[in-house]
Amino acid sequence: MAIPDSPLDPFDAAYFEDPLPAQEALRELGPVVRLTRYGVFAVARHAEVKAVLEDWRSFSSARGVGLQDFARDQPARPPSIVLETDPPLHDRTRKVQARVLSPAAIAALRAPFTAAAEALVDRLVARREIDAIPELAEAYPLAVFPDAMGMPGENRRHLLPWGNLVFNSFGPANAYLAQAIEAAREATPWVFAQSRRESLAPGGFGAGIHEAVDCDELTAEEAAQVVRSVLTAGVDTTVSGIGAAVFCLARHPEQYDRLRAQPGLARGAFEEAVRHESPVQTFFRTTTRAVALGGETLPEGEKVLMFLGAANRDPRKWDRPDDYDITRRTAGHVGFGNGIHACVGMALARLEGECVLAALARRVARIEITGPPRRRHNNTLRGLASLPVRLHPAG
Ligand code: OVM
Numbered sequence: 001m002a003i004p005d006s007p008l009d010p011f012d013a014a015y016f017e018d019p020l021p022a023q024e025a026l027r028e029l030g031p032v033v034r035l036t037r038y039g040v041f042a043v044a045r046h047a048e049v050k051a052v053l054e055d056w057r058s059f060s061s062a063r064g065v066g067l068q069d070f071a072r073d074q075p076a077r078p079p080s081i082v083l084e085t086d087p088p089l090h091d092r093t094r095k096v097q098a099r100v101l102s103p104a105a106i107a108a109l110r111a112p113f114t115a116a117a118e119a120l121v122d123r124l125v126a127r128r129e130i131d132a133i134p135e136l137a138e139a140y141p142l143a144v145f146p147d148a149m150g151m152p153g154e155n156r157r158h159l160l161p162w163g164n165l166v167f168n169s170f171g172p173a174n175a176y177l178a179q180a181i182e183a184a185r186e187a188t189p190w191v192f193a194q195s196r197r198e199s200l201a202p203g204g205f206g207a208g209i210h211e212a213v214d215c216d217e218l219t220a221e222e223a224a225q226v227v228r229s230v231l232t233a234g235v236d237t238t239v240s241g242i243g244a245a246v247f248c249l250a251r252h253p254e255q256y257d258r259l260r261a262q263p264g265l266a267r268g269a270f271e272e273a274v275r276h277e278s279p280v281q282t283f284f285r286t287t288t289r290a291v292a293l294g295g296e297t298l299p300e301g302e303k304v305l306m307f308l309g310a311a312n313r314d315p316r317k318w319d320r321p322d323d324y325d326i327t328r329r330t331a332g333h334v335g336f337g338n339g340i341h342a343c344v345g346m347a348l349a350r351l352e353g354e355c356v357l358a359a360l361a362r363r364v365a366r367i368e369i370t371g372p373p374r375r376r377h378n379n380t381l382r383g384l385a386s387l388p389v390r391l392h393p394a395g
Contacts, residue, residue, distance in 0.1 A: 002296065003030065003032050003033065003034050003041070003296050004029045004030045004033050004034065005033070005034045005036050006025070006026060006029060006033050006034065006035055006036065006042070007036055007037060008022050008025075008026065008035060008037065009037050009038075010022065010035070010042075010282065010305070010307070011171040011172050011174055011176070011379050012174075013377060016375055016377040016378075016382075017375055019281070019309065019382070020313065020322075023044055023307060023309060023310035023313065024310075024313075026042065026044035026307065026310060027044045027045050027310055027314055027316075030294065031043065031045055031047070031048050031293070031294025031295060031296075032048065032293050032294040032296050032298070035305065038067060038172065038303075038305075039303075040067065040284070040302070040303040040304065040305050041293075041298055041302055041303065041304045041305070042304065042305040042306075042307065043293070043294065043304065043305070043306055043307065043311075044307040044310035044311065044314075045294075045310075045311065045314050045316060046311040046312075046314040046316060046317035046318075046332075046334070047294075047316065047317075048293060048294050049306045049307065049308060049310075049311035049334055050311070050332075050334060050338055051293065052285055052293070052304055052306050053306065053334065053337055053338040053339040053341070053342075054338060054339040055291075055339075056086055056087070056339060056340050056341070057086075057288065058287060058288055058289060058291040059285035059286070059287060059288070059291070059304060060086050060285060060286050060287075060288045061083065061084055061085060061086055061090070061285060061286075061341060062084065062085050062086045062286075063286035064079065064084055064284065064286070065083055065084055065170060065283045065284050065285065066169060066170030066171065066283075066284055067170070067171055067172050067284060067303065067305075069286060069301075069303060070084070071286075071301070076169065077166075077169070078225070080225070080228075080229045080232070081093050081222060081225050081226065081229070082094055082097060082226060082229045082344070083229060083233070083341065087340070090340065090341075091340075092217065092218070093218070093222065093225075093226050093229075094340070094344060095217075096209055096212040096217060096218060096223075096226055097209065097226060097229070097230060097344045097345075098344055099208075100205045100208040100209055101205065101230075101344055101345050101347065101348055102347075103347050105205075105208075106347040106348050106351055107351075109144075109148060109348075109351060110351065110355075112144070112147075113144050113351055113352065113355045114355050114358070114359070116140070116143050116144050116355070117140060117355040117356050117358070117359035118359045118362075118363075120136065120139060120140055120143065120356075120359070121136075121356070121359040121360055121363050121364070122363065124136060124391055125363050125364060125391045125393050127391075128390055128391060128392075128393075129370065129388070129389075129390050129391075130388075130389060130391065131386055131387060131388055131389075132243065132246045132247075132250075132367075132387040132388075132389045133239075133243050133376075133383075133384050133385060133386050133387050134386075136242065136243075136246060136356070137239050137240075137242040137243035137246060137383075137384075137387075138160065138239050140242060140352065140355075140356050141234075141235050141238045141239055141242070141352060142156050142157065142159065142160075142235070144352065145159075145234055145235055145238070145348075145352075146159070147204075148204060148205055148348070149200065149204050149205050149206045149227075149230070149231070149234075150200040150201035150202070150203060150204020150205065150206045150207050151194055151199070151200065151201075151204070151206065152199075152201075155190055158186065158187035158190045158191065159187070159191070159231060159235040159236075160187075160235065160236065160239070161180070161183045161184040161186075161187045162184050162187040162188065162190075162191045162231070162232065163232055163233075163235050163236030163237075164180050164183065164184065164236060164378060164381075165177075165180040165181060165183070165184040165187070165188070166232045167236055167280075167378050167379065167380040167381045168180040168378055168379045168380070169379075170282070170283065170284070170379055170380045171379025171380060172379070174379070176377055176378060176379055177379065180378075191228060191231055191232075192224075192228065194227075194231065195224040195225070195227040195228040195231060196224055197210040197213075197220070197223065197224070200227070205230065206227050206230075209223055209226050209227050209230070210223045210224075210227070212226075230345065233343075233345060234345055234348070236381055237279055237280060237343075237345075237349065237381070238348075238349050238352050238353070239383065240277075240279030240280075240376075240381050240382065240383035241270065241273065241274055241277075241279045241349060241352075241353055242270075242352065242353055242356050243383050243384050243387065244273045244274070244276070244277035244279060244382075244383065244384075245269060245270050245273035245353055245356070245357055246356075246360075246367065246387065246389075247273075247277070247373065247384060247387055248269075248272070248273045248276055248277065248324045249269065249273075249357070249360075249367055250367040250368070250369050250387070250389060251324070251369070252324050253366065253367075255269070255324055255325070255326050256361075256366070256367060258326060258327070259326060259357065259360075259361045260361045260365070260394070263357075263358045263361040263362055265326050265327065266353075266354045266355075266357035266358040266361060267350060267353075267354045268326050268327060268328075268330070269326040269357050270350060270353030270354055270356075270357055271330045271333075271350070271353075272324060272325060272326050272328050272330055273324070273353070274330075274333065274335035274336065274349075274353075275312045275328075275330050275333035275335050276312070276313075276322075276324050277309075277382060277383075278308050278309030278312050278335050278382060279335065279381055279382060279383060280308060280335065280337075280380060280381060281307070281308060281309045281380060281381065281382045282305055282306060282307055282308060282309070282380055283305075283306055283308070283337070283380070284303050284304060284305050284306070285303075285304050285306065286301065286302065286303055286304070287299065287300050287301060287302045287304065288300065306334075308334045308335060308337070309382060311333075311334050312333050312334060312335055317332065336349075360391075362394065363391075363393065363394055364391045364392060364393065364394060365392045365393065365394045365395065366392040367389050367390075367391060367392075368389060368390040368392065369387070369388070369389055370388045370389060370390050371386075371388035372388075373386065373387045373388075374386040374387075
């Protein structure tokens with residue numbers, strides 16, 4: 001076979017600190033490469049990542065979208081019946097999520113999400129010096145998302161260690177996963193309990209999902225699993241996305257000035273941050289048959305790692321891919337995936353991002369980085385643990 005080997009470990013500290021050179025090297029090595037460290041194939045160019053995402057019959061999710069192959073090893077937690085499935089089960093569960101998270105349902109949240117963003121940014125600007133990750137990127141989703149789900153006010157912070165655990169679990173069983181399991185000890189039973197019908201207030205997304213039981217679309221147990229899927233995927237991702245957007249705007253004051261002049265660009269500024277930083281960096285698929293990819297043939301039963309972040313910086317697809325440009329045409333980025341598993345919550349994510357950035361644009365003249373940003377290391381998510389900033393109030 002002419003598939004080149006790479007010794008890269010895309011799940012170690014050196015990679016997490018600075019993944020871009022390694023991603024470029026992977027793209028240049030070939031359309032498909034072999035990661036010898038883990039015995040998997042990998043794709044880092046936009047065309048091949050998109051091809052894998054769009055062919056679920058050849059590239060299955062049902063054997064897990066992490067490194068672990070469910071056909072060989074027992075999953076540590078019950079698999080998601082949305083993410084880690086193929087049609088027809090996938091379509092039945094996804095349909096319920098898609099209905100509950102429809103663009104119309106999300107549009108109804110614009111007023112409360114805007115008010116929450118404005119209130120939070122007002123409080124933070126009054127303080128001037130903040131850590132934009134815990135106090136903005138984490139605080140905002142934790143303020144609005146559990147409300148939309150219909151969750152109670154207490155213990156919401158458990159959603160963060162839970163998400164951190166699941167997103168680490170898609171990688172190898174390394175020290176990041178071990179620490180995440182430990183850190184989520186209390187959160188895990190709480191998340192399972194919160195997914196039950198009696199825990200979720202009427203009118204929220206959670207109750208909406210459980211209504212699918214009444215018309216026999218889902219069993220009661222499936223409905224709890226579908227709620228849990230939303231709780232898992234819905235917080236850490238938007239935390240990373242909002243953090244990415246603030247980090248981009250702080251490092252590119254000329255882009256921030258454009259946003260201030262035209263707060264209507266907030267949506268594009270968020271989308272470009274999702275492309276540029278790619279909060280969800282990687283997912284795996286498993287080949288269901290011998291399949292052609294990038295001019296090679298992969299055998300059946302092989303894991304294929306998709307580098308979404310590398311695809312979103314592929315110069316074969318993007319002009320000046322490393323520039324953060326809030327008016328760029330971002331269509332075709334794979335930061336939300338593509339195909340049948342494309343992010344079902346993206347309208348919600350985009351609304352959160354837009355509301356936060358528009359509130360900043362109207363109230364903050366300049367976002368000044370005042371200390372060293374610190375990366376968060378996670379086997380799937382790229383983001384920051386800390387971003388010390390001074391928020392200069394608008395005049
Ligand atoms: C799920 C799930 C978990 C993590 C991520 C995700 C990005 C989905 O449980 O369905 O999508």
